[in-house]
Amino acid sequence: MTIKGHHNYLFHLKGVRGFSLTEIMITSTIAACLITGVSLIMNVIGSNLENQNTIVTKVNIGKIASKVYYDINSHTVNTYNAPSYGRTATADRLKSKFMDDIEGCTAVFCLARDGHNTIKxxxxxxxxxxxxxxxxxxxxxxxxxSKVMTHSQNVFKPWRGVSQFSNGSIFILSSSGFNGFIGVRSIYDIDFNQTAEPKGTYASVKRYSWNQLTxxxxxxxxxxxANESFRSxxxxxxxxxxxxFNEGNADSFKTAMEMPFYFIWWPDPSLKLTKEEMTTHGNHMGYGDLAQRxxxxxxxPIFPSL
Structure with a gap:
């Protein structure tokens, strides 16, 4: 390289400088924060995997309940402990189907029961x-x-005003297209099972159509x-x-101006009910007192299409 060329090379390097100590320290700090953040995230994921048994629980609901609910031959089912916001997303999906069924039906009848529903x-x-x-x-x-399906007499119980039975079924009816028959668009079963292994309450809401769990x-x-808080x-x-008509306690539920209607409650996966809450809200309306939450x-309405 000639002296002149070397001079031009040095001239171009005058505009180039290295990193200052301050810049190096800032860059190092940012890198350390990123590495620390990633480490914390991986630690949380690892801890959740190790503690999966505290999130998911194997519950013994009995072989009969498993067969009636899910058509499986097992005494146990895997479910999530309340509160579970992930399970709330699943509940929201079923809620959307329920609202679609209501909008497309002709009548809704809520039947009370204590045992399992075998009428679908x-x-x-x-x-x-x-x-x-x-x-x-x-x-x-x-x-x-009970007249057209006599075996239903042992399943569903009479009630008026507020149901005091633990479980219930919602029959959503529609036109069948056949004379002499009414179609069943869907049936929603709401069940609460007291369990001993582990001790607690297993709650479920299930949708059936054509006798199939959907x-x-x-x-x-x-x-x-907790099951006492869901009594109504x-x-x-x-x-x-x-x-x-003077009919005593039933008169307090004669409030509909035009069409009769229901209040319906489903178990909320985002709530964790305790004995204190059950005591606070433990009147005859039970879970109804938690409606605002x-x-x-x-x-x-009993006839949504009208």
Whole structure:
């Protein structure tokens, strides 16, 4: 390289400088923070994997319940402990299906029970002499069902006002397209099982159509008294004009101005009920007192299409 060329090379290097000590320290600090953050994230993931048994619980609900609910031959099911926000997403999906069913149906009947529901028909016979307008309450529908499907007499219980039974089924009806029959669009079963292994309450909501399980969500409440907080799954408000009949406690549920309607509650996976909450909200409405805290409270007319 000539002296002149060397001079030009040095001239171009005058605009180039190295990193200052301050810049190196800032860069090192940022890199250290990133490495520390990644390490913490990996540590949390590892801890969650190690403690998976505290999130997911194997619950013994009995072989009969497993068969009726999910058509599986097992005494146990795997579920999540409350509160579980991931399970809430599953519940929201079922809630959306429920609202779609309500919008496309002709009638909704909530039936109360204590045991398991083995009645999941696709069609329900209608007596040719029956005036369908008399099916205007859960009790009138239960009586009709007991006549055309006699084995349902041992499943569903009479109730009025507020159901005091532990479990319930929601029959969502639609047109069948056949004379003498009404179609069953879907059936939603709400069940609470007290368990001993582990001790607590297993809650589930399941959707059936054509006697097939189509969707569900479940959750486990470790407090064994939680099932008492869910005692009132349904409340039915009759037409206000029925106040002309003096019927005692039933009169307080004659509030509907035009169409009878239900209050319906589902178990909320995002809530963790304790004995203290159960005591605070332990009146005859039970879980109804928690309505302002849950996203699974529904007001449903008995005839949504009218």
């Amino acid at each position: 028909p696709a069609y329900i016979p209608l007596d040719a002499k029956l005036d369908a307008r008399v099916l205007d309450s859960p009790e009138s529908f239960r009586i009709h069902l 969707d569900y969500y479940d959750i486990f409440y470790s407090d064994d008294s 799954l349904f409340a039915f408000h009759e037409k206000r004009i029925r106040r002309v 849950t996203n699974y409270f529904f007001t449903v």
